Amino acid sequence: MEVIREAPLLRYLRWAKKFIKLFILSLLCCSFAALLLILYLRSQPLPAVSINQTTTIYASNGEVLDTLHRGQNRFVVPLKDISPFLVQATIAIEDRSFHKHYGIDWLRLARAAYVDVIHMEKRQGASTITQQLARNLYLSMDKTWERKIKEALLAIQLELNYSKDEILEMYMNQIYYGHSAYGAQAAAQTYFGKDAKDLTLAESALLAGIPKGPSYYSPYVDFDKAKSRQQVILQAMVRSGYITPEQAEQAYAEPIKLKERNTEAAAEQAPYFRDYIANLVKNKYGIDEETFIHGGLKIHTTLDPVMQKKAEDIIAKVLPKDKPDLQVALVAMDPATGHIKAMVGGRDYTKSQYNRALSMRQPGSAFKPILYLAALQNGFTPLTQMKSEPTVFTYDNGKTYIPKNFGERYAHAYINMREAIKTSDNIYAVKTIDHLTPQKVVDQARELGITSKLQAVPSLALGTSLVSPLELNTAYVTIANKGERVKPIAITRIEDSQGNVLVEEKPEKTRVADPVASALLINLMQSVFEPGGTGHRVAGELNRPVAGKTGSTDYDAWLSGFTPQLVTTVWVGYDKNQKVDDVTEGYLSKKIWAQFMESALKDQPPALFDMPAGVVSVYIDPASGKLATEHCPNPQLFYFAKGTEPQEYCTDHLPNHETPTPLPPPDTPSFWQRMGSWWKPTE
Known part of the structure; x- marks a missing residue:
């Protein structure tokens, strides 16, 4: 019987047909599985993430008092506020196909996998910008296959949930540029002292090279290596079509002006005031510690850095070096607003952080x-x-x-x-x-x-x-305002990282005392600086009308006082039960107060303590307490609430029992009459 053999060609075609069917089926299964995976990833929320941002505390003039970041200095800004040069440089060196892939660059991945297999170790990196963002946001830096798989899946999720610009914005705000600078804005400020949107091509290319090795390519560490890396970046930008070879050459030749970096620990500005701000933020306004430190808050304060520096310098000059335990507190406020302009809580913050401006002492x-x-x-x-x-x-x-x-x-x-x-x-x-x-x-x-x-x-x-210097100063502000109490304010506004206003403080005045009685008291308090007054010793250091009151106990020396523009309280003493010598150590509170007031108001003209309606002025014979006549040897100008002034004339000094001729009260008392004999206007 003859056996019919199948032709080899037919057999090959049959097997090819089966293979094609199997391939198509496998492809369909893979596509279906991929679709299911994409649908699954699309439906799953991304892991929660909190991006730490630097909180900034500002003085009243906009100067930065402090930045809080605990090692992660970051200011999140929108992509439009980052120089296009820096964005292009980053894409060119990190991920040229960023706008073409969907989270994973398969060709680059295959090439990297081939190199890794050939060498039996992980040598070649293939992470896209999206993968790097996924790793920085959600994963560790471990080089394991498990982490790589998670990274790829998260990168796909990011691409499914965000646009390319949104991914770029997150990435540019996340990456580390060295020296505690995270993100483009912090890096621009750290290295060049400018905003990220103002970076030049040369500066952008230099910055874009740092993330590969922040401790290796930092221009502060090795400028030559940083420049070499800059050239690599510029050439990558040329290959990507972002710039021309001529632009690259010009950028490389451009001098780089780095921000001067102080390698020594800088002296902290107003450290006691900053501690006071931290206490208010957390305890008065209810903002938690994590948000305060890492929430990217913008805290606007009332501190006048010029006044603060004057206060600190005067204290350092006046307090004796041979008495390091003798302490001090100073609080200065604007009576019109209640704004705290200066606060000193001790003579050396590095040795003691205890804020004596808030401590309780006998006034x-x-x-x-x-x-x-x-x-x-x-x-x-x-x-x-x-x-x-x-x-x-x-x-x-x-x-x-x-x-x-x-x-x-x-x-x-x-x-x-x-x-x-x-x-x-x-x-x-x-x-x-x-x-x-x-x-x-x-x-x-x-x-x-x-x-x-x-x-x-x-x-x-x-x-x-017991009261605190801040409390006592607040009471004196009310007196200076002729009976209108104004709350003390240290923070005018707190904004979150998005610019939303969380806290806003505005001056609040409340009438709590009679303006006439308050004005009379102010006039009486001016006598403290006249001859025979407890503050006369420092009157020579003042060139403007002031009112105040000294205070002393066995352990405390005070002077609280004011002009119409500024109210200041100074305390001097010891933390422990050590007595203050009133003649030498007690005098220092007066000296600090006088020198600070004159220096703080140096650029402001002297201001009068004006009198409200309902006040009358008459000359009094101090011995008899009656209206003075032209024969009284020592007439003094007194102010009274209308209707309470004396009505009888002094007759003690009249010759031959003449009819008394009163001294006419001045309708507009001159500057020095208001102040008393110790102060005269400069010619």
Whole structure:
């Protein structure tokens, strides 16, 4: 029987047909699987990611006080705010096919895989920009196949969820350029001191070369290597068609002007104030630590860096070097707005971060203006007289209190309120609080802005309850504003990384005291700097009208005072229970205050303390307390609420019992009459 054999050609065709069917089926299965994978990846959310951004604290003039990043200095900016040269340079060197692939460059991947297999190790990189972004956002830097697969899948997800420009924007804000600079904006500022949008072609090519090896190609580390890498980048840009060979040559020849880099730790600006800002951000405004440090916030503050520097320099100059434990606090505020213009919390932040501007101390006689404002609103006048002599006070069912004047110096005669403030007479003060009741003084302090606990006892008149320099200064701001309380403000605005306003503070004024009584008190407080006043020792350092009050305890030395433009409180003392010598160490608070006030206001003309409607001025004979005549040897100008001024004329100095001829009160008192004899305008 004859066996019919199939022709080889037919057999080959049959097998080819089967192979083609199998190939098409496999291709369809793979396509279907790929479609399912894409649909699955498209439906899955990308892992949550938080990009750390640098928080910036600004002074009132826009100067940067501090940047907070803890090693990741990053400012996220939109792609339009990044130089096209830098974007093109990055694409040219990192991923020439970026706009053509869908997350993975298969040709590049195959070539890299071939090299890796030939050498049996991972030598060739093939990651696209999208893959690098996926790795930086979501994965570690481990060189494992598992990480590579995850990276590829995440890259596809990124391409499915974002446009090419959105991916570029994320990438350009994510990559590391060395020296703690993450992203294009931080890199541009770090290396060139400019914004990313302003980078030139030469600068862009230099920056684009750094991410390959930040510690190797940094121009700060090795400028020659950085320039060599720049040339590679420029040639890659030519091959990609972004620039011409002539542009590349010109860019390479262009001199590179790097931002000067201070290798030594720079002195921190206003460190106590910055700590105060951090405390407000977290505790007053409820912003958590992570957002504060890494949220890219823009915190605009009230600090005047020029005033701050003057305060720090004066303190460093005045405080003796041989007494390193003697500490200081200074707070300066604008009375019109409540803005804190300067804050010093100690003499050396590197040795002690404790902010003494917020610490609780006894204000001593610096508290007395609060007492006297209450008195002027409750029947007292500047001429109200009390006898200055040793006195025993009884209160609370038999308790006794025996205050003493400094150095046990007493007038042993009746003195008026002006003399009591000028000489800081303690007996007059305690007699005043005894007349008013301590609780009324506590209430007055609350109205002026004192929030700390105050004891309603006679010794409150002498400042025995604890307050902070910031609190006391706030109360003095209310006095300077003639009875309008304004809240202290250190932060004017906080914006998030997108520019949304999270916090905005505006001045808030509240009428809490009579403007006439407040103006009278201001006039009386000017006497502190007149001859015989407790602040007269530093009057020679001042060339403008000022009002204030000194204060001292065994452990504290104060001077709080103001002009119409600025209110400042200075405290000097020791952290521990070490007494302050009032003659030498106590004097330093006055010296710092006077020098700071004059220096801080150097560029502003002297300003008057004006009087509101309802105030009258008359000349008084201080001995009799009556209206002065032309024969009185020492007439003094006093101000009163209209209707409370004396009506009788002094007759003690009239010759032959003549009819008294009064001195006419000035309608517009001159500058130096308002101030007293110690201040005269410069010619």
